[in-house]
Amino acid sequence: MSKRGQPAWQAPEAVDRPKLKLFNSLTRQKEDFVPLDGNNVTWYSCGPTVYDASHMGHARSYISFDILRRILSDYFGYNIHYVMNITDIDDKIIRRARQNHLFEEYAAEAQKLPLDELLGQQKEVLLRFQDTCAKNTDPDKKIMLDKTLQRMNDAVEALTKAVGKGDEREISEKRLLYLNEAKDPISDWLDSLKGAQINDNAVFEALPRYWEDQFHNDMKSLNILPPDVLTRVSEYVPQIVTFIQKIIDNGLAYAANNSVYFDVNGFDKREKHHYAKLVPEAYGDTKSLQEGEGDLSVAEDRLSEKRSANDFALWKASKAGEPWWDSPWGKGRPGWHIECSAMASDIFGPTFDIHTGGVDLKFPHHDNELAQSEAAFNESEWVKYFLHTGHLTIAGCKMSKSLKNFVTIQEALKKHSATQLRLAFLLHSWKDTLDYSENTMEMATQYEKFLNEFFLNVKDLTRHVLSEEPRRQFDAWTEVEAALQKKFSNAQVQVHASLCDNIDTRSALDAIRELVSVSNVYIRDNKTRLNSLLLRNVATYITDLLHVFGAISGPRGGIGFPVSGGSGAQAAGADLETTVLPYVQSLAEFRYLVREQAKTLKAFDILKLCDDLRDNVLPNLGVRLEDKDIGKYAVKLVDRDSLLREREAKLAAEAEKAAEKERKKQAAAEAAAAKEAQRRVNPKEMFLGETEKYSAFDENGLPTHDKEGKEVSKGQIKKLQKLQQQQEQRYKEYLASIEKA
């Protein structure tokens, strides 16, 4: 009774526990991730400029951001406040909206326009377009322009021919063809003539609203979470004006001819500031800078307003035919970079945790954002972690319209499911270049299939635990389970370490692949005494991880990929299993009992019904029923479409097998026919036809001289005699068979 207090307790050491690190473009290395406010994370993500359909380049960024966001939130448990903008004021939008509007008007009139007038106008269009082509220096763009020119010229020729024929219907058709093929040159020509007269703001709104809706639809199809706050530039003009004024007040921006510019050199000179933090090498890259200024904002007069070629617009004076808002500097609109600074700051204040964007936005867009915001707040750091997703290539090449490899999200989704696309992204680093190619997608599809087979097997093999006495779900634990559990725990350690290491999903999926492999071995080797609970735990863990990665949509819970392919029913997918299975199970059991009886009775018609149910009826319902030699059957709920594809492949294989059989049969029949034909040859005549070999024969029909007139050798004659004797035997049999018949 010596020790009457609690003994000292040794606290476990936390040293080797991995910590989340993120690759920060501000330091170009992985940094420990520490949010500014405990567990809460503020995050601004550069959103799209909405004037056209979203393509795989957009998917590259937004799927990657979604992966990062979901893992930070659902795996690491951060409360994330995620803001994204929509750029709905932009030079590209303005020009596109104006031109669409003018072209639609023109196309309606052009159908009634006298032909000579239309063709007269076409000459003007052509002149202007040739001028555009001449001025262009980009080789990629040149290919595009040449193609357009060719198509316009072809259409004009076709129209002229139709006029020559005087066929009114054909003329009308070719008119339409010309308008379609020459849409871009005509629009450009119209814009140059009447663009400046457009002053109805509705013209500039309809286009971005439409494409914004399409963008949201695309994001939803890709299972990308919506932002918590979405900021539209058009709704933020007053805040942007105030923000610009703050920069002017801090002495780092100046007004010129109703525009306002940022004083880059002035900013960089201040001790606490530093221009082009992300890409210091790009300081002075005026070409990139000019591209950032927008199509409508690079005229000579504009460029000469700037104090330095490094300066960029915060506020652009609007010309006729451009939308405008009032400001202290006159009627105008915000520059591109300023919107993100103003909107992010409006939501988060002078600093926040994470800013994300595509790698191509680093300079000038993001560097200018940083400069503007630091100038406005007079602080040296605006964003703590700047994350950039890598480039996207299409089968190894840069995606561009001229290369005809421009893939919209909707096109990609026609070829692969959102899950497959997501897996392709997960199997690559978010910050490196991703190549969208057949090979990439094949890898993703294979990975999905590998997991799916595992899920289906586990569900089939362990289903009984849901219906038996509750205690039966807990099988005794042996060394084999301990070994699998050890591997399971190791996989969890690896997944955790991978995700901590800059969200390395590829290594995490490698660990999962390994875990599935060892589980498959466990299943194979322990068929009669599988530990259901352990297998279901492994499958549940993997399913949940796929959920966290965004590869499975809908509510979290359950095992495996959702069963139904598409819509809202998908959400209930996890539950379909529990809902539907009792019915399918009783069907399978009934069929099994009937089948056993029918086998005994040799009731072949009933057996055919059983086969038909398995092969045709159930696959249509997404049910794969497998008859087993040992045990009775397996029931698997799978995606209906892939099941039907599977079935087609099976039928094709069967058809090929049947065709092969038919080919063999035919070959055999031909051989038999040849043999039969051979039987009927009189042995004395059998060599006579071989004139390409022999030139003379004896009375028995045996060759005596060859083609060249040389005598046939004794040895050769012996061989030929032997052949003749064999044929004599066959011929005799043949004659006998005729007589008999």
Next chain:
Amino acid sequence: MSKRGQPAWQAPEAVDRPKLKLFNSLTRQKEDFVPLDGNNVTWYSCGPTVYDASHMGHARSYISFDILRRILSDYFGYNIHYVMNITDIDDKIIRRARQNHLFEEYAAEAQKLPLDELLGQQKEVLLRFQDTCAKNTDPDKKIMLDKTLQRMNDAVEALTKAVGKGDEREISEKRLLYLNEAKDPISDWLDSLKGAQINDNAVFEALPRYWEDQFHNDMKSLNILPPDVLTRVSEYVPQIVTFIQKIIDNGLAYAANNSVYFDVNGFDKREKHHYAKLVPEAYGDTKSLQEGEGDLSVAEDRLSEKRSANDFALWKASKAGEPWWDSPWGKGRPGWHIECSAMASDIFGPTFDIHTGGVDLKFPHHDNELAQSEAAFNESEWVKYFLHTGHLTIAGCKMSKSLKNFVTIQEALKKHSATQLRLAFLLHSWKDTLDYSENTMEMATQYEKFLNEFFLNVKDLTRHVLSEEPRRQFDAWTEVEAALQKKFSNAQVQVHASLCDNIDTRSALDAIRELVSVSNVYIRDNKTRLNSLLLRNVATYITDLLHVFGAISGPRGGIGFPVSGGSGAQAAGADLETTVLPYVQSLAEFRYLVREQAKTLKAFDILKLCDDLRDNVLPNLGVRLEDKDIGKYAVKLVDRDSLLREREAKLAAEAEKAAEKERKKQAAAEAAAAKEAQRRVNPKEMFLGETEKYSAFDENGLPTHDKEGKEVSKGQIKKLQKLQQQQEQRYKEYLASIEKA
């Protein structure tokens, strides 16, 4: 162009970020929680001894463990490996199983036993029971025993009275009453007589298996996650024997009379060890220690085997009437404490992270576990964090059978839903005493209602975002939203801090209550321009937290409490028709085709399968399949219970119809018999019997005077004559029929 490299980056400081702390019984204070293996946590939880229904005391522990487990896993992101045992070898189980078995045998015989013999035996039962009462010192138990005695005496008196009356039916009734009321004393008496003869292991297995199933059902009803591994003592005897041998080898246990005891004083003397770490004050508390040894293991001879009163059994020699396993020390069974040490170590090895149990298990059970395991592994620490859930009281009082406030889990669930019970637990600290009372439950119910109203409002007010153009879900962000978002973020900070602070769910729910209140104010003040996305984010966050807390079951996702009260399948109920029907339809069609074939083939066994599917299998699934003469069949999905009731009603109606037919048949037979009797009456005698009407008759038997002696009127006589003539006709026919026969 001065600064051409990236500037230095200031890493954010992590100092004030809250860390998860847990109240560790090994130090009696909150300690930073650091698992031994990175993100993986090993956890052993003391499970139940399965010999009776689980009650609210069990719920207190298992709901609290489930809350801790879910939060560590789903909130903090640890991968948890959770092991729980089932104690299915135990003195209470042995005695209960033996007594149940003997009583059932006796009850069957006792119905036929001569009365004097039964009453003679009752005197023996009474003597033994009075002896038990006399020995008892526990005042609570005394009340119980007195009540039992009273009920037995009342039943005997009633039986004696019935015997006095000689009413056999009443005697039989009172016999049954006596057996019921005196079950415990009789069982105890039987056990003393024949307990030692029970040697069929099945007797000792059936009881724990049954109660284990009930336990799992209870846990499922409470939405408590099943363990990852469940270890049963009966499946662990070899490992336990090995474990005991290790302790003996280390010199800290000794065998005596085929039992093995732990050498407490020897253990405590070693420098690295320390007995009763959890409750040092209890060292020497032999009363608690003896209670831990078990009912069957505290006889004087047993106690005197020990070297010290502090020692406790590792292995108990089994006496006659007790189950046994072979061991190096003879036939016996494991002691109570050793099982947990051996099983936890088998799964985890010599050390693991968390051990949980109810506070009443601290001493001696958990202290003995620690001593045994440290002795076996020769280590000074076996468990890093020992967590104990607080006591449960019922309306302020200790729960006990004598106070009649013993509440089983099933009884509690009749009054409140699992969600309400869970909320009651969440609104209290897991480590303090929880009072289960009307007041506690009212608080929980109110909290649930408050949240539910909020969820319903948000869903109602924001539903339009699901159907409108996608961009409409993103309303512009103003100061009002910024203010609510700020409060939302603050709530998240508070929730995080609360959960880090020893999983303080009560404070977390306070923060949630506050968040709902400010959200309600926002809704009230901004009716015309509510930001749907923000409101839905708040509601989704709260819903998910409730999910993490186990207050909402089923898959994670969405807003609010599940619509239907119960299980997963029920939740999908609304859509069951569309989901399930295609499967049922194909089953019905397949059955129809098989049935047609089977009819043709006269395959009666298959037809029987078809009938069985319709009559037995499908009704259990809520499917009513009707075979039709015209058309093929009808398929109807109905509520399973009402279908079964419908079927019963149908059977009852058929029985009633048959009974009605029988009744009519009998009535008709009676009427026919009456008519037949009437035919046989001689018309001259037909009035003679009516002496209550008439006093004199003429020679034809016609009445002449009535009862009072008054002459019968002419009119009356005419009527009577007519009746007589009718009877003459019938009588004549009757006589003719006899003659014919």
